[in-house]
Amino acid sequence: MRAGITELATRLRNREISAVELTKAYIDAIEKLNPTLNAYVHLTFDTAMKAARQADQMLKEGDAPLLCGIPMALKDNICTDGLTTTCCSKILQDFKPYYDATVWEKLKSQGAVLLGKTNMDEFAMGSTSETSCYGAPLNPRNTNYVTGGSSGGSAAVVGANLAAYSLGSDTGGSIRQPASFCGVVGLKPTYGAVSRYGLIAYGSSLDQIGPMTNSVKDAAIVFDAIKGGDKRDQTSVEYEYGSSLAECMDRDIKGMRIGVAEEFFSGINPEIKSKIEEAIKLFERNGAVIENISLPALKLALPVYYIIACAEASSNLGRYDGIRYGYRTSSYTSIEDMIVKTRSEGFGDEVKRRIMLGTYVLSSGYYDAYYKKACLIREEINREFYTVFEKCDVLIAPTAPNTAFPLNCKGASPVEMYLSDICTVPVNIAGVPAISVPCGEDAKGLPVGMQIIGRRFGEATILQAAHFYEQSAGKVIGTYEGGVGI
Amino acid sequence: MNYEIVCGIETHIELATKTKIFCGCTTEFGGEPNTHCCPVCTGQPGALPILNQKVVEYAIKAGLALNCKINTKSHMDRKNYVYPDLPKAYQISQYDEPLCEKGYIELDSGKRIGITRIHIEEDAGKLIHENGETYIDYNRGGVPLIEIVSEPDISSDEEAREYAEKLQLIMRYIGISDCKMQEGSMRCDVNLSLRKPGDSRFGVRTEIKNINSLSFIQKAIIAEVERQTDILDGGGTIVQQTMRYDEGTNSVSPMRDKENSDDYRYFPDPDILRFSIDDEKVEEIRSSLPELPFDKLKRYVNVLGLPEATAKQIFRYRKVAEFFEGALAEGASVKNTANLIVGTIFSTMETEEEKELFAIRISAAQFAVLVKLADEKKINIGVAQSTLQKMLESGKSVEEFIKPEDLVGISDEVLESLCKEAIDANPKALADVRSGKDKAINTMFGYIMKKTGGKADIRKAEDLLRKLIGQ
Numbered sequence: 001m002r003a004g005i006t007e008l009a010t011r012l013r014n015r016e017i018s019a020v021e022l023t024k025a026y027i028d029a030i031e032k033l034n035p036t037l038n039a040y041v042h043l044t045f046d047t048a049m050k051a052a053r054q055a056d057q058m059l060k061e062g063d064a065p066l067l068c069g070i071p072m073a074l075k076d077n078i079c080t081d082g083l084t085t086t087c088c089s090k091i092l093q094d095f096k097p098y099y100d101a102t103v104w105e106k107l108k109s110q111g112a113v114l115l116g117k118t119n120m121d122e123f124a125m126g127s128t129s130e131t132s133c134y135g136a137p138l139n140p141r142n143t144n145y146v147t148g149g150s151s152g153g154s155a156a157v158v159g160a161n162l163a164a165y166s167l168g169s170d171t172g173g174s175i176r177q178p179a180s181f182c183g184v185v186g187l188k189p190t191y192g193a194v195s196r197y198g199l200i201a202y203g204s205s206l207d208q209i210g211p212m213t214n215s216v217k218d219a220a221i222v223f224d225a226i227k228g229g230d231k232r233d234q235t236s237v238e239y240e241y242g243s244s245l246a247e248c249m250d251r252d253i254k255g256m257r258i259g260v261a262e263e264f265f266s267g268i269n270p271e272i273k274s275k276i277e278e279a280i281k282l283f284e285r286n287g288a289v290i291e292n293i294s295l296p297a298l299k300l301a302l303p304v305y306y307i308i309a310c311a312e313a314s315s316n317l318g319r320y321d322g323i324r325y326g327y328r329t330s331s332y333t334s335i336e337d338m339i340v341k342t343r344s345e346g347f348g349d350e351v352k353r354r355i356m357l358g359t360y361v362l363s364s365g366y367y368d369a370y371y372k373k374a375c376l377i378r379e380e381i382n383r384e385f386y387t388v389f390e391k392c393d394v395l396i397a398p399t400a401p402n403t404a405f406p407l408n409c410k411g412a413s414p415v416e417m418y419l420s421d422i423c424t425v426p427v428n429i430a431g432v433p434a435i436s437v438p439c440g441e442d443a444k445g446l447p448v449g450m451q452i453i454g455r456r457f458g459e460a461t462i463l464q465a466a467h468f469y470e471q472s473a474g475k476v477i478g479t480y481e482g483g484v485g486i
Numbered sequence: 487m488n489y490e491i492v493c494g495i496e497t498h499i500e501l502a503t504k505t506k507i508f509c510g511c512t513t514e515f516g517g518e519p520n521t522h523c524c525p526v527c528t529g530q531p532g533a534l535p536i537l538n539q540k541v542v543e544y545a546i547k548a549g550l551a552l553n554c555k556i557n558t559k560s561h562m563d564r565k566n567y568v569y570p571d572l573p574k575a576y577q578i579s580q581y582d583e584p585l586c587e588k589g590y591i592e593l594d595s596g597k598r599i600g601i602t603r604i605h606i607e608e609d610a611g612k613l614i615h616e617n618g619e620t621y622i623d624y625n626r627g628g629v630p631l632i633e634i635v636s637e638p639d640i641s642s643d644e645e646a647r648e649y650a651e652k653l654q655l656i657m658r659y660i661g662i663s664d665c666k667m668q669e670g671s672m673r674c675d676v677n678l679s680l681r682k683p684g685d686s687r688f689g690v691r692t693e694i695k696n697i698n699s700l701s702f703i704q705k706a707i708i709a710e711v712e713r714q715t716d717i718l719d720g721g722g723t724i725v726q727q728t729m730r731y732d733e734g735t736n737s738v739s740p741m742r743d744k745e746n747s748d749d750y751r752y753f754p755d756p757d758i759l760r761f762s763i764d765d766e767k768v769e770e771i772r773s774s775l776p777e778l779p780f781d782k783l784k785r786y787v788n789v790l791g792l793p794e795a796t797a798k799q800i801f802r803y804r805k806v807a808e809f810f811e812g813a814l815a816e817g818a819s820v821k822n823t824a825n826l827i828v829g830t831i832f833s834t835m836e837t838e839e840e841k842e843l844f845a846i847r848i849s850a851a852q853f854a855v856l857v858k859l860a861d862e863k864k865i866n867i868g869v870a871q872s873t874l875q876k877m878l879e880s881g882k883s884v885e886e887f888i889k890p891e892d893l894v895g896i897s898d899e900v901l902e903s904l905c906k907e908a909i910d911a912n913p914k915a916l917a918d919v920r921s922g923k924d925k926a927i928n929t930m931f932g933y934i935m936k937k938t939g940g941k942a943d944i945r946k947a948e949d950l951l952r953k954l955i956g957q
Contacts, residue, residue, distance in 0.1 A: 079532040092531070099525045101532060198532040205756035233534050234759055312756055315566050318575025319529050323622070335570055335620065362566070362751035371753060 002161050002483070005070060005218045012059055012069050019055035019069030023048050023113050026071040029484045030115060030162050039137045039147070039156035041076055042084045043116040055111040067225055068111030073163040075154045076117040077124055078209065079198040080104055083114075087200050088132035089122045091346030092326040101198020102233065103167060103209050103226045110225060115163055118153030122348045123317065124174055124202040126150050127420045128405060131350040136407060140483075141183055141447060145404040148178030154212045155182035161483020165213045165222050169199055171206045172305050173400070173424025176436035179212055180399035180449020183438045185466070186212045187219045188424075190457050191431030192237040194223075195230030201316040203309035206428040216437060216467040220246040223459065239457045248460055249467040254287030256465060259392030263298040264423055268401045275440045275448045276398050282472055283396070283465070293388050293395075297381045298426050304381070305425040306418060307361050307374040313351075314358025320346065353414060378429050385430040389455035394465050398423050399436040399449030423451060433459050437466045439473070489680035489718065491711060492688055493646055494602075494638035495703075497653060498631050499663045500609065500671040501544045507608045507630035508535030508578065515669060519614070519623035527628030529573030534757050537562065541630040542585065542763065544662040545606045546771050548632055549586025551660045551778055552601050552653075556768050560585050561760040562606075566751040571611035571622055579607035579633075581752040591636075591652050592780070599649050600637030607631050632662075638677065638688070643707040650674055650703050652780070658842070659779045659804050667698045674703055679724070680714050689714075690724040694731050694738060706731035710738045782807060790820045799828050805844035812850025818857035822870070826857060830874045847881030856884045869940055901934075901942060905950045908933040919955060927951060 003011070011017050027045050034040050048071065055069030074080065077087045079097040086092040100108065108114075119137040121129050129152025130136040137153045139145040140160035147156045151168030155178035158166050168175040170188040179186025187210045194209045201207060211222035224245050229238030242248070260280060265273055284290050322328035322342030329341035347355070361370035388395065400420055427434040432453060439450035450469070454462035506513055509526035525533035549556050563581040584605035590598040609631050611624040634653065640646050654665045654672060665672040679691035692714070694706050709731070714724055728741045754760075777785070779801055786797035800810050806827065813823045835841050856877065860870040865888065873887045880886070908930040909916055918926035930951055934942050 077532075085531075087531075095531070097525070097530065097532065099530070099533070197534050200531040201757075203756075232536065233757075234536050235534075235757065311753060315564050315576055315751070315753070318566060318568060319531070319573060321568070321570075321575065323570055324528065324573065325530075339568065359751065362753055364749050364751075367751075367753075 002214055003164075004215050005066065005164060005213070005221050008070050008164055009066050009068075012055075013064075019052040019059065019111075019113060020049065022069065023052035023071050023115075025484050026115055026162065026164075033160060033162060033483065036143065037138050037140060037156055037160055037162075038135055039119055039140075039153045039160060039162060040073065040116040041086070041088060041119045041132070041134045041153065044080075044083055044114050045116075047083065048113050048115050051108075051111070051113045055113060058111050065110035065225075066221060067107060069113060070164045071113045071115050072107070073115050073118050073154060073157045073166040074104060075151050075166070075168045076120050077169055077200040077202075078104060078117075078167060079200065080114070080117070083117070085117065085200070086133075087123045088120050088134055089320075089347065089351065090133045090327050091320045091322075091342070092200075093346075095326045097198070099198060101209075102195035102230045104198065106226055106228075115157075118151070118157055118166060118168075120153055121150035121174075122351050123200070123313070124150040124169055124171055124207075125313070125350050125354050127173070127177060127417050129153065129178070130408070131348050133348065138407070139182055139404050139446075142404070142445065144406055145446065146181065146407055148181030148400070148404060150174040150178075151186070151212065152178045152181075155179050155184055155186065158182070158184045158212050158214060165211055165218055167209055167222075167226070168212050169202075169207055169209050170424075170428065171203045171208075171309055172428050173421045175210045175212060176424050176434060176449065176451060177400045177420065179436040180438070180447060180451075181404040183441075183447030184212055184214060185216055185219045185435065185437055185470075186210065187223055187435045187459075187463075188427060188433060189223060189227065189459060190239075190433045191428075192235050193227050193239060193433070193457065193459065195228070195233040195236045197230055197232040197236075201312070203312040204316060205312060206305070206309055208428075216435070216463055216470050217246055217249065219435065220249060220463045220467075223463075237457075241457070241460060245460055245463055249464045251464055252287070253283065253465060253468045256283070256288045256394070256461075257291055257392045258283055258288045258465075259291045259293040259388055259395040261293050261295045261298065261388070261395060261397065263295050264395075264397035267419075267422065268398050269403070269442075271442045272398050272401065272403065272448050275442075276396065276450050279439050279450050279469060279473070280396055282469065286468070286472065291392050293392065295381075295384045295388060295426070297377065297384050300377050301381060301426040301429055302418065302422055304374045304377045305421070305429055306357065307370050308378065308429070310354045310358035311362050311371050311374075312358070314355045314362065317347075317351070317355055322346070350414070381426060382430050385426075385432060385455075389432075389458075393454070393461050394458070395453040397451045397453065399451040400424070403442045403444070403446035403448060427451075427453055432456055433462055435462050435466045437470055439469075488683065489711075489715060490683050490685070491641050491643075491707070492638045492679045492681060492691075493640040493707065494677045495636045495640065495646060495649060496675040496677070497634045497636075497650070498673045498675075499548075499634065499657055499665060501541060501630040501632060502661070502663050503538060503540045503544065503630055505538060505540075506628035507538050507541050507606070508628055511628065513629045515671075517625055519621070519625060522625040523627070527573075528624050529575075535578060535755075537758055537761065538630065541606055542761070543771060544630075545585045545604060545632045546763065546768060547660050547662055547775065548634070548657060549589065549604050550768075550772050550775060551656050552586070552589040552591060552604070552634070554586035554589030554601060554604060556586055556763070557583055558765065558768065559583070559760065559762045562755045562758045563752045564755045565607075567748060569610065570620070571613050571624075571627070573611065573624060573627060577607055577610065578755055578758070580605035591649055591656075593645060593648050593652070597639075597645070599639045599645070602635045602637050604632050604634050607633060638679075643704040643711075646676065646707055647700055647704045650700055654700070655779050655802060660775060661804075664842075667700065670698065673698060676703060676707060676710075678707060678710050678714070680711065680718060690726050692724065692727050692729050694729045695741060697731055702731060702733060705733075705736055706738060709736055713738055776804075779804075792820060792824055796824050796828055799832070800824060803841045803844060806841060809844065809846075809850050809853070813854040813857060816851050816854030816858075818854040819861045822857045822860050822867075823854075825867075826853075826860075826870065826874055830871050831878065834878055846878060848877050848883070852877065852883045859884065859888070863943065866941065866943055868944075872940075898946075901947060902950055904934050904937055904942070905930070905947060905954055907937075908951070909954055916955065
């Protein structure tokens with residue numbers, strides 16, 4: 001049985017276990033299981049042990065923060081001073097930033113113990129984590145299946161109990177979809193709620209860092225620790241959430257207005273659909289008010305997402321030219337030749353596809369037809385969400401139309417892969433928060449995810465609803481045998 | 487045949503903020519390569535820009551000084567292109583919502599050259615080619631710039647020069663840039679086309695890039711007009727191109743074809759939020775503007791009564807004008823103050839740059855004490871000049887060089903007897919003066935000055951001498 005953050009923190013404080021022992025236990029488990037799961041791509045055991053020793057010191061002195069001494073993992077697109085950060089791309093091979101991402105700076109100052117960087121789709125582009133230059137991570141629930149993506153490694157290390165929690169990033173569902181595939185909790189906060197400083201950009205207006213955890217309460221604890229305005233990220237906001245999020249979750253959901261939009265349920269695997277409907281009934285039985293609503297612009301969300309995300313990506317990825325860091329081609333005749341060869345060899349197919357798509361939609365002559373139009377529809381989607389949240393507290397939807405795919409089945413059809421983001425991308429377009437919580441299993445025993453969406457800075461409400469569900473649904477969450485036995 | 491010149495100028499000006507446009511790195515010129523850098527200005531993965539508010543203020547200042555309309559709602563765009571010294575592969579600039587629009591600069595002739603727009607952007611780094619290798623110094627990367635784009639209202643090389651000169655002067659005056667063309671803190675691109683007089687359509691234009699002195703602007707235009715005229719006269723057509731001006735050969739040659747016009751794929755920068763400036767802020771900036779140089783020039787001539795030539799020498803250097811006005815505020819006279827600055831102080835300064843810097847060792851107040859002694863005729867101009875010299879060299883005040891007893895003027899009686907002595911002592915000079923060689927009177931002045939240690943009032947002495955000689 002796995003322990004949550006609160007429980008681990010209590011044991012650390014009661015001297016039942018030291019941070020060093022706890023870290024060693026995770027390291028042993030990683031050494032045993034990671035060669036199969038491929039969930040970690042860079043291991044930082046030396047610095048982890050050092051951090052654990054410091055954490056023990058902090059714990060001994062008393063007044064240590066809750067996350068002190070608890071081993072965790074970061075997605076490989078979150079910069080860590082002096083530690084390899086590659087976005088699982090050959091083009092950033094051996095890249096060691098000399099600065100910390102704000103989220104890591106915050107966790108580090110609280111005594112967090114970093115075990116390593118987790119596998120992901122190259123530059124966070126993908127829905128299976130198979131575009132990683134290190135090969136795909138495997139789903140701990142069934143190693144014939146993908147973890148989902150792009151934060152597949154971050155989902156897998158939590159699902160396999162190889163970290164107490166992890167951070168992922170979500171541009172179009174990259175936290176929530178792998179969380180649902182691996183049977184863990186994934187929170188995509190409001191755009192701007194968490195600083196993006198040090199997160200290697202994919203789609204800057206959509207990207208957001210969030211926690212992946214074993215429970216909703218853990219998600220609240222980690223979110224609490226990383227949120228807040230940052231003077232290094234102009235798009236970040238210092239939002240006043242009131243008292244600790246983890247504490248306000250136990251409130252009754254009686255009277256909570258839950259919106260159900262038919263648009264979220266079309267084209268969904270019937271098995272998943274019925275699981276979510278059951279969950280909605282559970283809410284209703286406990287006093288929630290169900291509102292059937294409509295979000296007609298939602299059907300345009302997917303094309304809008306791929307236009308905006310790719311446009312921003314084409315610009316964000318222009319800097320990888322072999323001049324200042326990362327991979328450089330071995331032979332070339334001029335600067336132009338060097339840049340062309342470096343990029344041709346350094347980027348994978350999916351990244352190249354999105355760079356080309358983005359370059360195309362921003363080109364003169366096409367800008368108005370694609371990018372500009374996408375921005376207008378984005379505003380319309382925002383308006384619809386805004387209107388819906390005037391009468392609903394949260395929306396409930398599936399996280400993904402399917403459970404985890406078998407390995408190597410989506411690579412050939414990018415469009416089919418893009419369709420698996422259909423339930424998650426509208427949330428990023430509108431910048432609102434959403435959480436994916438485990439919602440039972442399908443006939444194959446693969447986890448199903450339920451998504452709870454809130455209004456901007458409505459994290460407290462979605463955490464409350466998710467926590468209620470987690471508590472009421474009982475032991476619907478399958479457990480993974482293996483990992484740390486703490 | 488004769489053609490009409492249609493010319494517009496794009497000017498890049500580096501703003502004199504202490505820190506860069508998107509990070510806290512210093513903007514100081516020079517330094518060891520890549521020492522004024524951080525993750526933000528070198529475009530490291532994950533780093534994000536934070537817009538420096540001072541840059542926005544400075545750009546608004548420039549806009550107000552150039553009679554522009556200020557767009558109080560604005561945003562930053564990305565201009566995507568690949569170049570080794572551009573670390574992010576895009577420049578953060580402004581595209582469809584520049585901070586300032588629709589201003590003008592008035593030429594001496596009264597003609598107005600329209601300012602289309604002023605926008606803010608970041609500078610790139612610098613490529614250094616050495617021993618067949620290329621190195622990059624990113625110290626300049628992220629230094630804030632404004633780009634000032636003129637309307638194609640300029641119709642001669644003289645107008646172009648006057649436009650650029652006035653622009654430089656105004657920018658220096660409002661204190662937003664030192665506008666040193668030789669150091670690249672002001673750089674001009676000239677767009678030029680020719681057309682037959684009376685033709686309302688524009689001809690094909692070329693762009694001459696990065697001109698780095700005022701006189702080269704003029705020379706480059708003359709050379710380009712000549713080149714285009716030859717082509718048109720020969721029945722040829724002008725190719726839209728980017729040109730380079732070579733100072734050595736005084737010629738203009740193509741840099742690269744512009745047939746495939748660059749596609750910069752502009753879009754709003756998602757890392758920087760739209761910003762708005764409230765009207766009060768604009769008014770606050772407006773009221774912080776100093777008197778603008780050409781208003782000052784008019785006042786010097788029309789109100790202070792300075793001769794235009796003298797006024798022009800003083801107003802063009804902000805620090806000199808401040809020094810001049812500082813002395814006037816202490817009660818010194820306009821004429822003596824101006825003459826001592828232009829005559830004595832400027833004679834210690836060889837270059838424009840020194841005048842611009844105006845690093846002198848005495849204060850306007852110390853200077854005023856001296857000028858007032860001359861105003862009150864307690865010392866004559868000659869003494870004032872030589873004392874000023876000594877003050878400038880030592881940085882010491884007037885009192886160090888003029889003793890109280892020196893300040894007592896030579897009485898009329900003493901002066902008259904000295905004049906008599908001078909005539910008696912110089913019989914040859916007396917004869918010469920009488921025979922019409924007027925300059926010979928200088929010998930007598932010399933005698934009087936020598937006897938009084940330079941303190942005699944030379945005009946009074948001249949009157950007396952002429953009276954005594956009987957002329």
